[in-house]
Amino acid sequence: MADPTADQAGRAEVVALPGFVHRYQLRVFYEDTDAAGIVYYANYLKFIERARTEMMREAGISHTQLMTQRGVAFIVRRCNADFRAPARLDDLLEVRTRITELGGASIEAEQVVWHGQNSLVTAEIKLGCIDRGGRPVRLPEGVRAALARFQPRETKT
Numbered sequence: 048m049a050d051p052t053a054d055q056a057g058r059a060e061v062v063a064l065p066g067f068v069h070r071y072q073l074r075v076f077y078e079d080t081d082a083a084g085i086v087y088y089a090n091y092l093k094f095i096e097r098a099r100t101e102m103m104r105e106a107g108i109s110h111t112q113l114m115t116q117r118g119v120a121f122i123v124r125r126c127n128a129d130f131r132a133p134a135r136l137d138d139l140l141e142v143r144t145r146i147t148e149l150g151g152a153s154i155e156a157e158q159v160v161w162h163g164q165n166s167l168v169t170a171e172i173k174l175g176c177i178d179r180g181g182r183p184v185r186l187p188e189g190v191r192a193a194l195a196r197f198q199p200r201e202t203k204t
Contacts, residue, residue: 067199069105069144071098075134086134091168092126095158098142099172106193117187118179124153125173132167134160140167146197152176152183154194 079090100110113119134140141161148155153175160168178184 069102084136124175128170
């Protein structure tokens with residue numbers, strides 16, 4: 048039986064939820080696996096990069112426009128990944144992303160790759176905002192405001 052949440056062509060599907068979590072679905076293809084049919088560890092970095100890019104795109108942030116109009120880009124400054132269980136060929140995965148901190152010139156995020164109810168990989172990412180010369184610059188205010196919706200909301204007690 049076909050999975051009703053998967054795009055019939057096997058392409059990734061973006062699913063956004065209100066609140067602080069962005070969800071991005073993708074199918075594991077043969078090219079993502081090693082000889083045993085298990086996702087090669089470095090490909091999880093590609094999966095989470097795609098999910099962050101789609102989250103930003105959904106928030107109205109275009110990497111191309113940021114560079115051409117504002118002269119800024121994002122780089123990965125730190126990545127800490129915990130590999131808990133493997134994904135396999137044809138698995139439908141979901142990457143859940145939430146912003147944990149918006150700094151002056153940085154963005155910190157937690158990204159978890161799920162297969163069904165199982166958490167496979169958790170990554171803590173720190174992005175730096177840089178200018179064309181590679182020097183740190185403050186996050187543009189529009190970027191900060193757009194990404195704030197993916198931060199956990201404080202609750203009043």
